[in-house]
Amino acid sequence: GENVEQHPSTLSVQEGDSAVIKCTYSDSASNYFPWYKQELGKRPQLIIDIRSNVGEKKDQRIAVTLNKTAKHFSLHITETQPEDSAVYFCAASRGQNFVFGPGTRLSVLP
């Protein structure tokens, strides 16, 4: 079955710097790759997603890139702010079968 790895597990950046989180997946049939943000004590919320027929997608300060050949995808957050501090999860899916990475705890230091 699908296996998703995510790195780093923790990441600290200074406010205003960029943050990059990387994920790899194993199943070449996976075709949808969402990223979720989870604040402490709250539910996961989708922040950006990308489909396998697209190489890059951007939404304001957030971007995701996908390399299907290498089976990896990355989340890029620019101009980080303290409210970006949270746990971020990547996921890979084929249809409705979702496999999530273990998460990255991002801390943005003021």
Place this chain on the structure above:
Amino acid sequence: EAQVTQNPRYLITVTGKKLTVTCSQNMNHEYMSWYRQDPGLGLRQIYYSMNVEVTDKGDVPEGYKVSRKEKRNFPLILESPSPNQTSLYFCASSPREAGLEQYFGPGTRLTVT
């Protein structure tokens, strides 16, 4: 207000005592899923449903049952809970037309002693 609801939000129970966690969505979504979240392991999918009476196993289905008799409801059943099922559980739904974005419920924290 469009939402996914779960009940109960918190539950402490004993080994072997059957329990049901309810999940309901008011967005007319076709797809629904159950996940468990454990520290360091992320979210792991237990079961998912593509439509009424259509369910399939996720990655960690052992010890769980689900049913989808109505489009809006997707209960999670633990017939004989064990301590290793202590976890935070999330229900999620998504619409078929708009792609695969999942809307998560608020979570149910279950402790099995």
